[in-house]
Amino acid sequence: MILGIGTDICDVRRIEATLARKGDRFAEKVLGPNEMKVFHFRRAKVESRGVRYLATRFSAKEAFSKAIGTGIRMPMTWRSCEILNLPSGQPYIQLHGALADWFKARGLQAHVTVTDESDYAASFVVVETTHTP
Numbered sequence: 001m002i003l004g005i006g007t008d009i010c011d012v013r014r015i016e017a018t019l020a021r022k023g024d025r026f027a028e029k030v031l032g033p034n035e036m037k038v039f040h041f042r043r044a045k046v047e048s049r050g051v052r053y054l055a056t057r058f059s060a061k062e063a064f065s066k067a068i069g070t071g072i073r074m075p076m077t078w079r080s081c082e083i084l085n086l087p088s089g090q091p092y093i094q095l096h097g098a099l100a101d102w103f104k105a106r107g108l109q110a111h112v113t114v115t116d117e118s119d120y121a122a123s124f125v126v127v128e129t130t131h132t133p
C-alpha cells in the first residue's frame with residue numbers, strides 16, 4: 001500500500017552558488033559518505049557534473065522527506081538518506097542510523113527517480129508500507 005509520495009524541484013544554479021560560497025562544507029552537509037565518493041569522482045571529471053549530482057541528491061532527499069511526511073526533521077537528516085545507483089544506473093535509497101531504524105520499524109520501502117535538464121533537477125519518491133493493516 002502506498003504510504004506517501006514526495007516531489008521536489010531544485011535550481012541547479014542555486015546549488016552552484018552555495019557550493020561556490022561555502023565550498024565542500026555544503027556538499028559534506030548534504031551528502032552521505034557513499035555519495036561524497038561519487039560527487040568527488042564526477043566533479044574530478046567535469047565540475048558541472050559534480051554540481052548536478054549534488055542538485056539531484058538535494059532534490060531527492062527533499063522529495064523523500066515529503067514522502068515520509070517529516071520534512072528535513074528528525075529522524076530525517078540529509079546525510080542519513082543516500083541516493084545511490086545500481087550498476088544499471090537506476091537510483092535507490094540507502095538509509096542509515098536512526099532513520100533506517102525508524103523506516104524499518106514501520107515496514108516501509110522507498111522508490112526514487114531523479115532527472116535533470118539545464119538549470120533544474122527534479123525528483124519523485126514513493127514510499128509504500130509492507131505491513132498489512
Ligand SMILES: CC(C)(COP(=O)(O)OP(=O)(O)OC[C@H]1O[C@@H](n2cnc3c(N)ncnc32)[C@H](O)[C@@H]1OP(=O)(O)O)[C@@H](O)C(=O)NCCC(=O)NCCS
Pocket residue numbers: 008009062065066067068069070071072073
Ligand atoms: C518539507 C520541506 C523539504 C519542503 O521544502 P521547501 O524547499 O521548503 O519547499 P517546496 O516548495 O519544495 O515544498 C513545499 C511543499 O512541501 C509540502 N510539505 C511541507 N511540509 C511537508 C511535510 N512535512 N511532509 C510532506 N510534504 C510537506 C507542502 O505541500 C508545501 O507546499 P504548500 O505549503 O504550498 O502546501 C521543508 O519543510 C524542509 O524540511 N526543508 C528543509 C530545507 C532545509 O533545511 N534547507 C537548508 C538548505 S542546506
